[in-house]
Amino acid sequence: MLAKPTGGAARIIPALDTGDLARAEALAAALAGRCGVLKVGLELFCAAGGPAVAAIARHAPVFLDVKLHDIPNTVAGALRSLLPLRPAMVTLHAGGGPAMIAAARAEAEKAGADRPILLAVTVLTSMDAAALAATGVADTPAEQVRRLARMAVAAGADGLVCSPQEAALLRADLGPGPALVVPGVRPAGSDAGDQARVATPAEAVAAGADWIVVGRPITGAPDPAVAAAAIAASIPG
Numbered sequence: 001m002l003a004k005p006t007g008g009a010a011r012i013i014p015a016l017d018t019g020d021l022a023r024a025e026a027l028a029a030a031l032a033g034r035c036g037v038l039k040v041g042l043e044l045f046c047a048a049g050g051p052a053v054a055a056i057a058r059h060a061p062v063f064l065d066v067k068l069h070d071i072p073n074t075v076a077g078a079l080r081s082l083l084p085l086r087p088a089m090v091t092l093h094a095g096g097g098p099a100m101i102a103a104a105r106a107e108a109e110k111a112g113a114d115r116p117i118l119l120a121v122t123v124l125t126s127m128d129a130a131a132l133a134a135t136g137v138a139d140t141p142a143e144q145v146r147r148l149a150r151m152a153v154a155a156g157a158d159g160l161v162c163s164p165q166e167a168a169l170l171r172a173d174l175g176p177g178p179a180l181v182v183p184g185v186r187p188a189g190s191d192a193g194d195q196a197r198v199a200t201p202a203e204a205v206a207a208g209a210d211w212i213v214v215g216r217p218i219t220g221a222p223d224p225a226v227a228a229a230a231i232a233a234s235i236p237g
């Protein structure tokens, strides 16, 4: 499995959210030296599939963010189909429950020491308390994130996706072991867009994030490499 980064640019995961593989490859080439991992998410994967993962992996290890969420047998089968792409990280929704997560872990183990880090997505960073309540969960986002995180790690997840606002809570609950991958990250002054639970890169890392996921503040900048370098410079240690 990919080792955790110890600091600086290696903590940054730019999200290559585009349906245009040529644009994603150009971003990957520009950002490869300024980040630790590159994220292929649903927009790029739905547009260009496995060849997109192979193309981006030529530049840096790939976080394949497909947020699997289905019955255990189907999720295990999806992982079986994804493992030949050799992603460094794969996401699944914690809300799929312990049997789904355990089935994913058992399947991932078949890839041996090179297996991807399995990350359970807790409460999407775009959701505030009202959005969570609309799904029938009366607890705060932080309480729900903690509940899902404990369950997911006990079921076999290697790490979690959470907002910067829950990272310190999860470190206190779960200790230093689980990988914490944190989107909803915004450099001071940048537009939050559809993200509801946000903080700056430095705040996210101080709270315990191992990696931070940053999309539009990098990909929408006039010079994405300069934007990534500025974020790296803002992260302590």
Ligand SMILES: O=C(O)c1cc(=O)[nH]c(=O)n1[C@@H]1O[C@H](COP(=O)(O)O)[C@@H](O)[C@H]1O
Residues within 6 Å of the ligand: 015, 017, 041, 065, 091, 121, 123, 124, 125, 126, 161, 162, 183, 184, 185, 193, 195, 213, 214, 215, 216, 217
């Ligand atoms: O799993 C993720 O990466 C993810 C989980 C989550 O709760 N929130 C979230 O924003 N993400 C992803 O992180 C990226 C954030 O992009 P920006 O909002 O443009 O920085 C997107 O690619 C999202 O798909």
